[in-house]
Amino acid sequence: MAMDADLVTAGVLVIGDEILSGRTKDKNVGFIADYLTQLGIDLKEVRIVADDTDAIVEAVNAMRACWTYLFTTGGIGPTHDDITADSVATAFGVRIDHDPRAVDILTRHYQAGELNEARMRMARVPFGADLIENKVSSAPGFRLENVHVMAGVPSVMQAMMDAIAPTLRTNSALLSETIDTGVGEGLVAEPLRIAQERHPEVVMGSYPYLRDGLFATKLVLRSREQDKLKAACEDIETMLADLKGQRQAQI
Amino acid sequence: MAMDADLVTAGVLVIGDEILSGRTKDKNVGFIADYLTQLGIDLKEVRIVADDTDAIVEAVNAMRACWTYLFTTGGIGPTHDDITADSVATAFGVRIDHDPRAVDILTRHYQAGELNEARMRMARVPFGADLIENKVSSAPGFRLENVHVMAGVPSVMQAMMDAIAPTLRTNSALLSETIDTGVGEGLVAEPLRIAQERHPEVVMGSYPYLRDGLFATKLVLRSREQDKLKAACEDIETMLADLKGQRQAQI
Numbered sequence: 492m493a494m495d496a497d498l499v500t501a502g503v504l505v506i507g508d509e510i511l512s513g514r515t516k517d518k519n520v521g522f523i524a525d526y527l528t529q530l531g532i533d534l535k536e537v538r539i540v541a542d543d544t545d546a547i548v549e550a551v552n553a554m555r556a557c558w559t560y561l562f563t564t565g566g567i568g569p570t571h572d573d574i575t576a577d578s579v580a581t582a583f584g585v586r587i588d589h590d591p592r593a594v595d596i597l598t599r600h601y602q603a604g605e606l607n608e609a610r611m612r613m614a615r616v617p618f619g620a621d622l623i624e625n626k627v628s629s630a631p632g633f634r635l636e637n638v639h640v641m642a643g644v645p646s647v648m649q650a651m652m653d654a655i656a657p658t659l660r661t662n663s664a665l666l667s668e669t670i671d672t673g674v675g676e677g678l679v680a681e682p683l684r685i686a687q688e689r690h691p692e693v694v695m696g697s698y699p700y701l702r703d704g705l706f707a708t709k710l711v712l713r714s715r716e717q718d719k720l721k722a723a724c725e726d727i728e729t730m731l732a733d734l735k736g737q738r739q740a741q742i
Numbered sequence: 743m744a745m746d747a748d749l750v751t752a753g754v755l756v757i758g759d760e761i762l763s764g765r766t767k768d769k770n771v772g773f774i775a776d777y778l779t780q781l782g783i784d785l786k787e788v789r790i791v792a793d794d795t796d797a798i799v800e801a802v803n804a805m806r807a808c809w810t811y812l813f814t815t816g817g818i819g820p821t822h823d824d825i826t827a828d829s830v831a832t833a834f835g836v837r838i839d840h841d842p843r844a845v846d847i848l849t850r851h852y853q854a855g856e857l858n859e860a861r862m863r864m865a866r867v868p869f870g871a872d873l874i875e876n877k878v879s880s881a882p883g884f885r886l887e888n889v890h891v892m893a894g895v896p897s898v899m900q901a902m903m904d905a906i907a908p909t910l911r912t913n914s915a916l917l918s919e920t921i922d923t924g925v926g927e928g929l930v931a932e933p934l935r936i937a938q939e940r941h942p943e944v945v946m947g948s949y950p951y952l953r954d955g956l957f958a959t960k961l962v963l964r965s966r967e968q969d970k971l972k973a974a975c976e977d978i979e980t981m982l983a984d985l986k987g988q989r990q991a992q993i
Contacts, residue, residue, distance in 0.1 A: 505788075508945075508947050509947060509949055509962070510771075510775070510788075511775060511784075511785045511786065511787075511788070512775060512779050512785070512964075513772060513775030513776035513777075513778075513779050513785075514949075514962060515949065516772040517771065517772070520761075520768065520790070521764060521767040521768070524761070524762060524763060524764030525764035526764075527764075528763050528764045533762075534762045534763070534764075535762065535791075535792060535797075536762075536789065536790065536791055536792075536797070537756075537761075537762070537788075537789065537790035538787065538788065538789050538790075539771070539787065539788035539789075540786075540787055541786060541787075542947070546786075546787070568927050568948070568950055569927050569928045569931045570927055570930070570931045570934055570935070570948040571931070571934060571935045571938055571946075572946070572947050572948060605928070607928060607929075607931075607932065608932065609927075609928050609929075609931030609932050609935070610928035610931070612931070628957065644950055644951070644952065646952060667765075676819050676820050676821055676860070677820045677856070677858060677860050677861035678858075678860075679821070680820045680821045680822070680858075680860030680861075680863070681858065681859065681860055683821055683822060684821070684822045684860070687822055694759075695822075695823070696759050696760060696793070696823050697819070697821040697823060698760055698765075698766065699819055699895055700895070701895065701897060706879065711760070711765060713763075
């Protein structure tokens with residue numbers, strides 16, 4: 492994809508059979524999407540894959556090459572089906588072993604006798620990675636180059652995002668205006684097309700929704716420049732007012 | 743990925759900037775995941791991409807080659823940012839134009855004078871595709887080979903899934919049992935690992951969740967064979983009972 496080289500972008504990779512089977516409804520994508528938008532990072536792609544080494548390795552390597560940052564969620568717990576850390580090590584072609592810093596964190600967290608072999612799996616970290624703090628349940632995530640590996644439990648993932656956020660490069664804030672047109676997409680399409688041609692530097696989207704059984708449309712305009720955003724909004728609102736006038740004249 | 747050649751699999755491609763910006767929270771993935779699981783089709787991968795021709799073409803071609811079926815949602819409305827139909831035509835290398843069957847449906851649905859140029863965009867269908875009925879708002883989706891192109895508005899997408907379902911090939915039903923262990927993943931990991939080794943034909947997953955501030959774990963076992971599923975469940979329950987006995991003996 493043609494892309495502004497300076498634009499900070501992101502991909503999200505959700506790992507877990509339970510999302511694909513429908514048993515668990517993912518809440519992490521929506522949270523991360525909001526979070527990145529507020530930080531000023533453009534989320535460009537999400538993938539959800541199974542607990543399958545080949546699927547994870549392929550997705551990690553495809554996505555880390557495309558975007559400034561990749562964030563993964565899921566598959567870093569103590570059980571045999573948690574294979575994210577090993578798969579990320581395979582994707583990067585680096586060794587993985589019990590990390591002394593992670594072992595230290597788990598040793599301090601668990602009572603004597605509680606830190607069994609399964610829980611020690613959570614200290615397996617690819618060689619060369621930094622740890623990501625987990626204020627909720629201690630077992631850390633990790634960052635390897637531009638890939639941030641986080642837990643799947645939403646409260647833990649959210650704590651990890653808070654730990655990561657100060658380290659991320661961001662774009663200047665993307666400003667956004669929403670216009671609720673009150674009419675169907677078919678009526679606003681032509682004014683919107685004209686406005687998009689007149690204001691190419693403002694990104695315009697149209698989002699249909701059902702209200703009282705009828706389709707209505709919200710328009711969302713986005714730009715990094717306040718004056719350009721304002722001019723485009725005013726232009727559209729003028730056209731919508733004209734449209735309304737024409738429709739009333741017909742009655 | 744190594745895959746049973748007879749297994750019926752699916753991918754889902756969600757198309758829309760509004761999901762990636764966080765403005766709209768996707769509800770279609772969870773619905774389709776449940777729907778396919780109930781039908782007996784294994785959902786293997788989900789991607790969410792922007793309203794960008796290159797991104798859509800790349801994802802459609804990658805996913806339709808991997809899975810038995812690909813289902814897309816979003817980007818088939820009347821506005822300039824709805825580019826899914828054209829992108830799918832590009833992905834297949836086929837022509838796209840106003841489809842007489844789709845024009846007929848729209849002509850019957852709209853009052854005289856309402857069917858403007860923008861709405862006519864919704865009749866653009868790639869050459870060689872079959873239409874998918876839309877009982878909610880008439881504008882059809884379409885199927886081209888193994889790719890099913892559906893609307894993004896959930897009620898419309900759901901009506902289209904109902905129209906598609908009878909045409910799909912399915913696996914024999916996947917049976918599932920859930921065991922709520924009441925203890926953290928770290929304690930159930932070893933019995934689960936042993937059970938997985940003993941019952942390789944049963945797929946076992948472990949899903950941690952927070953209850954009253956403590957981590958607990960649900961185990962989900964899946965198989966297409968009732969007797970194998972039952973044997974694996976009994977084996978795990980015996981090991982969990984032994985574990986509970988040991989912990990009580992320690993007190």
